[in-house]
Amino acid sequence: MNAVMNPSRRGLLATAAGFGLSLQLLAVPATAADSALNKKKIIVVICRGGMDGLSVAPPIGDSEYRGLRGALALNDTALPLDGTFALHPQLTAVHAMAKAGEARIVPAVATPDRARSHFEAQDVLETGAPGVYSTTSGWLNRTVETLSAHRRIDALSIGPTAPLILRGRAPTASWSPGRSVDAEARLPTLLQDLYRNDPLLGPALARGLATETMAKEATAGLDSGQPAMMAGKGGGPDAQRGGAQQGREAAATLGKSLAGFMREPGGPTVAAISLDGFDSHANQAGLLTQRLAYLDAVLDGVHTGLGPEWKNTVVVVATEFGRTARANGTGGTDHGTGSTALVLGGALKPGGIVGDWPTLKQQALFENRDVTPTLDMRGLFKGVLAEHMGVDRAALDTTIFPSSATVRPAPGLV
Amino acid sequence: MQAWRDKRKEIDAVALADQDMRAAIAVTRFGLGAKPGEIALARPDPQGFLRNQIRRSGADQPAGPSSTSAQRMAEFREYQRERREVRAEKASDVRPPAAGGALDGASPAMADAARPKADVRDPVKVVGDMLRQDISSDFTARAQLGASTDAGFRERWALFWANHFTVSATKAITGTIVGPFEEEAIRPNVFGRFEDLLGAAESHPAMLTYLDQIQSIGPDSQFAQMSRGGGPRGVGARLQPAVQRNVGLNENLAREILELHTVGVNGGYSQADVTEFARAMTGLSIGGERDAAYGVAIFRGQAHEPGERTVMGVRYDQRGKEQTNAILLDLAAKPQTARFICGKIARHFVADDPPPALVARLEAAWTSSKGDLSQVAETLIAAPEAWNPRPEKFKTPYEFIVSSFRAAGGQPGNFQQFGPILTALGQKPFSAASPKGWAEDAQSWAAPDAIVKRMQFAQAFSAGAVRDRDPKVLAADALGERLTPDTAMAIARAESRAEGFALLLMSPEFQRR
Numbered sequence: 001m002n003a004v005m006n007p008s009r010r011g012l013l014a015t016a017a018g019f020g021l022s023l024q025l026l027a028v029p030a031t032a033a034d035s036a037l038n039k040k041k042i043i044v045v046i047c048r049g050g051m052d053g054l055s056v057a058p059p060i061g062d063s064e065y066r067g068l069r070g071a072l073a074l075n076d077t078a079l080p081l082d083g084t085f086a087l088h089p090q091l092t093a094v095h096a097m098a099k100a101g102e103a104r105i106v107p108a109v110a111t112p113d114r115a116r117s118h119f120e121a122q123d124v125l126e127t128g129a130p131g132v133y134s135t136t137s138g139w140l141n142r143t144v145e146t147l148s149a150h151r152r153i154d155a156l157s158i159g160p161t162a163p164l165i166l167r168g169r170a171p172t173a174s175w176s177p178g179r180s181v182d183a184e185a186r187l188p189t190l191l192q193d194l195y196r197n198d199p200l201l202g203p204a205l206a207r208g209l210a211t212e213t214m215a216k217e218a219t220a221g222l223d224s225g226q227p228a229m230m231a232g233k234g235g236g237p238d239a240q241r242g243g244a245q246q247g248r249e250a251a252a253t254l255g256k257s258l259a260g261f262m263r264e265p266g267g268p269t270v271a272a273i274s275l276d277g278f279d280s281h282a283n284q285a286g287l288l289t290q291r292l293a294y295l296d297a298v299l300d301g302v303h304t305g306l307g308p309e310w311k312n313t314v315v316v317v318a319t320e321f322g323r324t325a326r327a328n329g330t331g332g333t334d335h336g337t338g339s340t341a342l343v344l345g346g347a348l349k350p351g352g353i354v355g356d357w358p359t360l361k362q363q364a365l366f367e368n369r370d371v372t373p374t375l376d377m378r379g380l381f382k383g384v385l386a387e388h389m390g391v392d393r394a395a396l397d398t399t400i401f402p403s404s405a406t407v408r409p410a411p412g413l414v
Numbered sequence: 415m416q417a418w419r420d421k422r423k424e425i426d427a428v429a430l431a432d433q434d435m436r437a438a439i440a441v442t443r444f445g446l447g448a449k450p451g452e453i454a455l456a457r458p459d460p461q462g463f464l465r466n467q468i469r470r471s472g473a474d475q476p477a478g479p480s481s482t483s484a485q486r487m488a489e490f491r492e493y494q495r496e497r498r499e500v501r502a503e504k505a506s507d508v509r510p511p512a513a514g515g516a517l518d519g520a521s522p523a524m525a526d527a528a529r530p531k532a533d534v535r536d537p538v539k540v541v542g543d544m545l546r547q548d549i550s551s552d553f554t555a556r557a558q559l560g561a562s563t564d565a566g567f568r569e570r571w572a573l574f575w576a577n578h579f580t581v582s583a584t585k586a587i588t589g590t591i592v593g594p595f596e597e598e599a600i601r602p603n604v605f606g607r608f609e610d611l612l613g614a615a616e617s618h619p620a621m622l623t624y625l626d627q628i629q630s631i632g633p634d635s636q637f638a639q640m641s642r643g644g645g646p647r648g649v650g651a652r653l654q655p656a657v658q659r660n661v662g663l664n665e666n667l668a669r670e671i672l673e674l675h676t677v678g679v680n681g682g683y684s685q686a687d688v689t690e691f692a693r694a695m696t697g698l699s700i701g702g703e704r705d706a707a708y709g710v711a712i713f714r715g716q717a718h719e720p721g722e723r724t725v726m727g728v729r730y731d732q733r734g735k736e737q738t739n740a741i742l743l744d745l746a747a748k749p750q751t752a753r754f755i756c757g758k759i760a761r762h763f764v765a766d767d768p769p770p771a772l773v774a775r776l777e778a779a780w781t782s783s784k785g786d787l788s789q790v791a792e793t794l795i796a797a798p799e800a801w802n803p804r805p806e807k808f809k810t811p812y813e814f815i816v817s818s819f820r821a822a823g824g825q826p827g828n829f830q831q832f833g834p835i836l837t838a839l840g841q842k843p844f845s846a847a848s849p850k851g852w853a854e855d856a857q858s859w860a861a862p863d864a865i866v867k868r869m870q871f872a873q874a875f876s877a878g879a880v881r882d883r884d885p886k887v888l889a890a891d892a893l894g895e896r897l898t899p900d901t902a903m904a905i906a907r908a909e910s911r912a913e914g915f916a917l918l919l920m921s922p923e924f925q926r927r
Contacts, residue, residue, distance in 0.1 A: 048847065048848070049848070115679065116669070116685065116688075117669075117673050117679045118848060118850070119673075119679065119848075119850050120679050132679075157861070159840070159861075159863075160838060160839055160840030160861065160863060160864055160867070161840040161853070161858050161859065161861055161864065162857065162858065162860075162861035164857075167857050173862055173863075174861035174862045174863040174864070175862075175863050176838070176840075176863050176867075178838050178863075178867055178870075181866055181869070181870060186909070186913065187869060187872075187873055187913060187916055187917070187920075188869065190904060190908075190913075190917060191869060191917070191920050193904070194900060194901065194904050194917065194920075194921060194922065195922065198922045200808065200856060200860050201860065201865060201922055201925065203862075204860050204861065204862045204864075204865045205862070205865045205866065205869070206862075207862035208861075208862030208863055208864075208865050208866035209866060211862060211863065211866075212866055276584075276847040276848070277584060277847070279666075279848070281625075281626040281664055281665075281666040282626045282629060282664065328662055328663060328664050328665070329629065329630060329631050329633075329638075329661045329662020329663050329664060330626055330629040330630065330662070330664045331629075332626070332664070334663075334664065334665045334666070335665070335669065367685070
């Protein structure tokens with residue numbers, strides 16, 4: 001990855017000062033045919049912990065749902081979508097988008113992994129590989145790598161640590177809220193010199209400084225001084241209550257900040273953000289009320305913040321696995337298989353659910369316990385990448401999702 | 415003859431340089447970073463310096479007043495009770511004072527009158543503040559120990575195990591007992607037998623709470639039968655809180671013991687093994703309101719799923735909690751467990767992608783000693799692969815911050831000096847995002863944003879910490895033979911002491927170990 005870096009301090013500073021994120025990347029001039037594609041944006045939201053699909057989009061019209069879920073059933077409060085499905089009462093912004101034809105649910109989707117381990121399933125979700133441990137880079141990074149051969153494309157992750165989905169050979173930026181930095185101050189300059197032969201720290205600092213420069217514009221007018229990432233997480237008694245409204249505002253600010261970066265000239269067109277805390281073994285109702293309100297606010301912030309760029313955008317919300325169809329003994333659910341993904345964006349083609357609904361009938365359940373997946377998660381991602389980002393099928397089947405020729409892109413999304 | 419003597423001098427010089435390098439590695443890679451003068455102490459016998467830190471009685475305990483986990487659980491109960499009461503008061507404000515709204519014999523009106531209007535003494539706030547104070551003072555005491563200890567290896571070894579058996583403050587109630595958990599279950603056991611450490615960790619109230627074991631109830635247990643059929647009144651009355659809700663299994667702890675604490679995700683277990691293990695563990699719980707000891711680990715026979723269990727091909731016909739103990743002992747002794755955990759030790763101490771020879775060495779020591787962690791630690795210290803002069807490990811935020819304090823020869827005075835920066839760097843105190851614990855690899859911690867934030871910390875920290883000292887001397891003390899000419903030169907050219915010290919902290923070799 002260093003081959004594309006200008007190793008001199010002067011070069012790096014020029015990047016930081018004036019040219020945004022992109023100077024380090026392969027700057028291949030766009031052709032006329034690509035110009036529409038150049039504006040296309042994709043955001044992947046990863047909800048970690050195994051988000052319960054039957055709470056995100058409860059199948060209130062499925063005759064088995066209430067019986068399986070008991071007190072966790074959301075029949076009376078969910079926001080209706082169609083004859084079968086509704087959305088969790090906290091997903092008000094998503095619901096409004098769905099009513100406008102700009103959000104769809106994918107109610108029975110899963111990665112190829114069946115081990116019900118968070119960490120293995122997250123790896124498979126993010127690497128895009130057919131199984132665990134087969135690759136160490138993320139599929140979104142390989143997407144950037146593939147598209148960089150054709151056009152300029154930059155990627156950004158939001159949060160203090162880089163998610164696996166964006167790790168790999170293609171250089172990417174990362175940002176989280178905090179104090180701003182003057183990239184031309186002495187210490188950053190001296191450190192860039194000290195890092196000139198460091199393959200890890202050199203590129204990371206250069207990109208961090210470039211992003212800070214862009215952040216001044218991207219987050220102008222937003223109160224993003226506090227680490228908003230943390231505000232929505234449970235963490236001590238303070239985060240429990242009263243902080244709900246604050247958490248929602250922080251989440252919306254985070255979404256708007258991300259949108260601000262993506263609206264900048266030369267800003268990222270590929271982004272990833274991950275939200276923790278969806279593992280709902282106990283007290284699921286309270287936990288998901290809080291986490292889904294946070295998710296909804298992030299998505300609302302992205303939607304509002306992107307403004308006219310919303311029409312060029314597709315957002316995918318995915319999790320590593322769903323949860324058991326039945327409630328467990330502790331007011332929650334255990335690790336399962338099929339879950340619900342969301343696709344949103346102004347670029348989306350309106351339509352019903354993506355994929356088929358297997359129903360919750362006992363004989364339809366996977367191993368008599370989970371929602372049976374009817375769609376491979378890679379097919380969902382492939383559909384978005386093919387139709388929206390213009391990635392060709394060969395790359396999707398081999399490089400981006402290795403050994404996946406048999407997994408067809410979900411059609412008709414864009 | 416002269417030529418031979420010259421050659422001999424050359425060999426000695428190489429050996430000496432090697433000795434200096436080994437002293438620096440002992441203190442910075444195996445330990446938590448060098449305090450001024452520490453590398454010189456390790457210099458005569460770097461391996462002995464580390465071996466001497468192994469202690470049967472376990473790791474050090476953070477200083478200062480600490481409460482037991484049971485006391486903390488009781489405090490938390492108090493907090494919840496106050497909160498409920500305040501809510502009930504608020505709800506009843508609009509209604510006339512009626513039976514049910516009154517608290518402790520006082521009417522809501524009286525309660526209101528007794529409380530200042532500005533609610534400076536809101537009891538919920540008071541107890542909430544106290545709980546937050548507990549968490550941050552526990553964490554501060556731990557960081558102070560890390561920054562000041564003469565036995566950095568012993569402390570790193572304890573931190574490794576605390577992370578292996580992660581309990582996180584991401585659940586409000588566990589927040590207040592992460593500190594006590596480390597002190598009660600982890601620290602005393604890190605140089606003993608693995609099976610004892612495993613038993614202590616899995617049966618601790620903090621782990622039982624964090625991974626939802628306390629409410630897990632056997633589907634055919636007495637509890638469950640009563641909840642279904644409204645069984646014998648006498649016992650049922652006592653069990654009211656449990657039977658009012660849907661009762662049954664919770665698989666969380668069983669799965670994570672297999673996947674994260676013992677055999678690992680490739681350890682050869684199935685979903686059926688997880689469920690069987692979960693059934694066996696039913697009954698492991700903690701004392702509640704109606705029990706003799708609140709917040710203490712207990713076994714509830716009536717919640718235990720009766721009968722034999724089969725886990726990973728072995729039948730367990732023990733009764734009660736003996737069933738869980740038997741399974742845990744077997745899991746501790748499995749070769750998959752040795753392989754999985756020795757791989758983690760090698761990754762933590764040496765490299766994200768450790769030499770297979772090192773893992774094999776640790777595994778052999780584990781197996782031959784039946785999981786004696788002192789012997790595994792000694793094997794690690796003796797392993798040539800662990801002394802590669804090239805630092806492969808990128809420091810986690812906590813390691814970076816603690817080693818910065820050590821380099822300055824100081825320790826944090828309060829939580830504000832290091833808590834917020836850890837959160838900003840993605841390592842919020844006591845709050846790993848999942849039971850897997852904190853990541854160990856450079857890719858997780860060296861994101862562009864994190865490097866910028868480390869730089870901001872280094873700048874602010876140096877300004878306060880360097881005082882009138884020479885950063886060149888601090889650098890030599892902090893890194894010894896590991897200090898590179900590039901970094902030494904950059905520090906020598908710095909325009910202020912603070913800038914020089916910040917350059918040291920941000921140098922490629924200080925960021926690694």
